[in-house]
Amino acid sequence: MVYRSVPAPTSAEIRSWCDRSQIPGDRPELSATAxxxxxxxxxxxxxxxxVVRRVSSGLPLPTVLAGFGELRRLQRAIAQAESQTSNPMMPGVVSAVMRNRLNGLIRRREDAHKTVVxxxxxxxxSTRAIRRERRENIYLEIEERERLFGGLLYTPTPNAAAARSMREAGGAAVGRIVGLVGQVASRSGNTQAEQWADELLGTSQPEASPPGTASFLDGYETILFLAGHLYDRIVNNPAWRSDHFELQRTQVNLxxxxxxxxxxVIALRAVRIDLDRAKRRGGFDKDFAQQIDKREEALxxxxxxxxxxxxxxxxxxHVVESAAVELRILDEYNRAATIDDRIDALISRSGDREVSVDNSKRLTEQVRSGEENLRIYRDVLQGNISRLSPAPSIVLPERYEPDR
Structure with missing residues (x-):
């Protein structure tokens, strides 16, 4: 069996991915914890x-049955439907069906809202239990849960911005809507109706990304997804949870x-939105525009x-996954050693001990080699961990206006 670990991306690669809002490769959706x-x-x-304290202590957090990636797609479908129904030129009968479908999507979002909040x-x-959790600093207040749900609506999800979001969320209802649009188009010869049908079916727009590529709305969402994806790879790896990295787990809170x-990232994006808005509104003033450019440079x-x-x-x-390879190999050596012990017992009864001794020496050397590699991985991991967290948190405005 061949064991492999995924090479770590360089900073230049991450920057390039964020510039394109695309990450190569098929990427699973983020875990509920991430x-x-x-x-x-x-x-x-x-x-x-x-939230961090609850995760660190193994306490549960709110979740939804369909997953937060599906919640993001639902939010995208609602945004698309709202955009369609706001068109004053849409035929009344089609608009009525669209509004009905939009109401259904909103009800699904409200159900998820109740589940989370x-x-x-x-x-x-109970009052007594709430007081206890507050004393232990593990109780998330209702207002914070509202904010958490708002954030979960924008969970970084691969290809959530694809044109097919409305169709996936709408199912059979979209087919009925498109059928009505087609009827209107055939009776009136209205080419705009055909365009509405194309938009609903996603046939007039290219796919958000080529096969084998994960696309996102912008670079900020891209880097958030990548951070969550790497987090999942680390914490879900058995090597990270093993005794070999007990010290490292105490040195960084992932x-x-x-x-x-x-x-x-959210605060930085909010500042950039404000700067862009200010530049659009006051960019005609040369001095003001130069001041905005200086602030952007500082960011x-x-x-x-x-x-x-x-x-x-x-x-x-990358280091944890490489160490996991060594741990699996050591595990195989240990299983082989168990077999050799049984062989040794049989051979000892026949008076021949040399084979067992040779096998023991061979396995001991292999295990020592594997353990030496683990020590190397621990040293490398120590250096990587030192790059995490020491920088002070950046204090930026809290206002954030995500794209739909």
Missing amino acids: ASLIASGFLTPTGRAV SAKGVFAG HAELAEISSD RPVWSELIDRVQALGEVA
């Missing part, structure tokens, strides 16, 4: 600390690192630092 930690970037520092069975329900990266090191922090996560993931 999505929640990223969404905690929308919370106040106190609320974010509660009420969080029955997740947070304390849950807090992901939450802080998310908070800084570039912040973006570079975030890229380096995510790249450090990639290095940790």
Whole structure:
């Protein structure tokens, strides 16, 4: 069997991916934990600390049955439907069906909202239990859960912006809507109706990404997804949870690192939105435009630092996966040693001990080699961990206006 680990991306590769808003390769959607930690970037520092503390302690967080990636697609479908129904030129009969479908999508979102905000069975329900959780700083207040749900609506999800989002969320209803559009078009000869049908079916727009590529709305979402993806690769790896890396696990809180990266990315994006808006409105003034350019220039090191922090996560993931290879090999050696012990018992009864001794020496040398490699991985991981977290958190405005 051949064991492989995924090479860590370089900072230049991460920057290029963010510039294109695309990451090569088929990427699984984020785990519920990673999505929640990223969404905690929308919370106040106190609320974010509660989310991190609960994850670190193994306590549950709100989740939805379909997954937060599906919640993101639902939000995209709602945005598309709202855009369609706001068109004053749409035929009345089609608009009525579209509004009915939009109401259905909104009801699904409200069900998810209740699940996350009420969080029955997740947070304390009685007054006494709530007081206890507050004393232990593990109770997420209702206002913070509202913010968490708002963040979860924008969970970084591969190819969530594809034109087919409405069709996937609408199912048979979209077919009925398109049928009505077609009827209107045939009776009136209205080419606009045909364009509406194309938009609903996604036939007039190219796919968001080529096969084998994950696409996102912008570079900020791209880097958030990559950070969450690397987090999942690390924490779900048995090597990271093994005794070999017990010391390293105490030296860095990966849950807090992901939450802080998310908070800084969201704050940075909010500042960039404000700068772009200010430049559009007052860019006619040369001095004002130059001032905006200077502020944008000052933000570039912040973006570079975030890229380096995510790249450090990639290095940790690579080292942990390489160590997992060694652990699996050592496990196979240990199983082989068990077989050799049984063989040794049989051979000892026949008076021949040399084969067993040779096998023991061979296995001992192999295990020592594997353990030496693990020591090397621990040393390398120590250096990678030192690149995480020491930088002070960036204090930026909290306002954030994500694209739909």
